[in-house]
Amino acid sequence: MAKKVLVFAEARDNELRNVSFEAIGAGKEIAAGGEVIAVVVGENVSSLTDPLFHYGADRVIKVEDQKLKNYTSDGYGQAFLQIVDSVDPDAILMPHTSIGKDLAPRLASKLDAGLVSDATGIELDGEEVIFTRPIYSGKAFEKKKVKEGIILATIRPNNIDALEIDESRSGEVFEESVNIKDLRTIVKEVVRKSTSGVDLSEAKVIVAGGRGVKSEEGFEPLQELADLLGAAVGASRGACDADYCDYSLQIGQTGKVVTPDLYIACGISGAIQHLAGMSNSKVIVAINKDPEASIFSVADYGIVGDLFEVVPLLTEEFKKVLQTN
Amino acid sequence: MNIYVIMKRTFDTEEKIVIENGKISEEGVEFIINPYDEYAIEEAIQLRDDHGGEVTVVSIGDEDVEKELRTALAMGADKAVLINNEDLDESDQYTTTALLAAYFEDKEYDIILGGNVSNDNSTGQVGPRLAEKLGIAYVTTITKLDIDGTTATMERDVEGDMEIVEAQLPLLVTAQQGLNEPRYPSLPGIMKAKKKPLEEIDYDDLDVEDDEIEAKTETIERYLPPKKEAGKVLEGELGDQVEELVKLLRQEAKVI
């Protein structure tokens, strides 16, 4: 049976995140011919509605309110609940991002509902929606469903395909006003630490450096390669602890979990806590001078060598072949 | 101050995963306090030392959790509570939250600390779900906490960026790496822990009906990821290796 699916479209720096489009794609699958309604909330989000149609939303609800300028679980929670009340969806999808992780459980609790967190796959079995999700830091997987009632899930970036963009698609934007009462948490300040450019958790290619990079300057050749490939730069905790880079770049159990198409690990030994954050990447390249390093055991391709020689050569080689194309 | 910590016992991060009869095998597995919950316990102890009061660590699980609860007591917590769920046939984050909420119903608390996520099921649901059930505010993934009177000021990690957030007690917070350096239990701490109160409650004895704790989700299957074939370590002149790698990435892996 066709379902009505509500998708939370998340924006960052007034730009929709790619995972929002992936969530719409997931919503389309679950809707099975039903309706996908995207909701976008913030202080000023009018410019964000068109792309939601281009990526497949059937209907868009926008909620603008000064109190929604910064994310707070109270503000967004109240706004979202009112939308859920008026739409009465069969399923709700959110990105598995800082916001989605914070907000979805609250909503699930309020609705007395089941929530599948961090889904990396979706399949339909008759009426049932079955989600795949990693457990034990990606060392195993489980298939899970919500037994009955409204289905809630958060979607891990980079795993579920968005629909092909179709700029001819459009639809009606509904504006909803919400009544947001006292916010119990107040955001005093947001300190940006992550470098501008490609968002690490959504990047298709990541060039990551470890303690082997040896200094802050040591990251420069990695950045050059990343710039050329349109990639994001990431790091191991070893590199962060040694102050070669900011903790916002950390990948792993306690840092970000990433699943890019290509992960290039430079001077990273491959500790289990690092693997927890990147081992589900589609293709892994390891560059390490120690042939025994455990990173090679998860790598698809490895080069044993000095990263300060290998990485610049790699950049040169990519320049050559990318230019001739 | 009445300080509570919710703590989960989890697999040691280093453990290999074995699946037997569709379940994750626990045979021979080393268990630990969920790493993020260690930060929560440490922060709770520091809060008590600064503001006075008492730290109670609460965990849902089977009898074996006593070991991790004793460790928490040895670190410096004052009391421990084990809510025994051995006789439960099924459970998920909804169930766990409902049991915790039933426990907290008649308690007075200023702050509840937890981890931001467990290292096994890793949903991060329990903290926010519980706060919502108790009707209190919550702040997740905190890396700094200061309390002045009834006002808590926190730094929280938001995908690498930092937010400074203020909230009033009572409050639930979840810990992120960077909050503190958890202490190791000292020998005198371990001795003292043996005499500290550890209360065991059967989940049945909580004021909660069966249909209020019935899991909302169901696990259909658990499996290991397909074994990765051994990767290709390239050989030959470095220049040739690099050339081959680029070719492989473009033609074989097709990722560039």
Ligand SMILES: Cc1cc2nc3c(=O)[nH]c(=O)nc-3n(C[C@H](O)[C@H](O)[C@H](O)COP(=O)(O)OP(=O)(O)OC[C@H]3O[C@@H](n4cnc5c(N)ncnc54)[C@H](O)[C@@H]3O)c2cc1C
């Ligand atoms: C609770 C907990 C949580 C943790 N969370 C994380 C996490 O989220 N993320 C994370 O990454 N770690 C995490 N760690 C730390 C983890 O255990 C490792 O210590 C860390 O990943 C090591 O970083 P590294 O690989 O950069 O450093 P090292 O292990 O020191 O490895 C450096 C590597 O660089 C190689 N190398 C050196 N020079 C060169 C060169 N010139 N060219 C090529 N290769 C070179 C060396 O051969 C070596 O393999 C955590 C640890 C704990 C206990």
Ligand SMILES: Cc1cc2nc3c(=O)[nH]c(=O)nc-3n(C[C@H](O)[C@H](O)[C@H](O)COP(=O)(O)OP(=O)(O)OC[C@H]3O[C@@H](n4cnc5c(N)ncnc54)[C@H](O)[C@@H]3O)c2cc1C
């Ligand atoms: C018989 C049985 C069957 C189960 N079946 C399932 C199942 O099908 N699916 C499933 O997901 N889980 C199942 N569980 C496990 C259990 O329900 C979950 O692990 C639990 O709900 C915590 O979820 P989480 O690991 O996602 O914690 P998270 O929400 O990631 O944990 C975040 C924080 O919440 C707190 N917390 C979490 N768990 C506890 C706890 N037990 N006690 C105190 N504080 C806690 C900690 O501070 C932790 O850091 C089962 C358990 C039993 C006993």
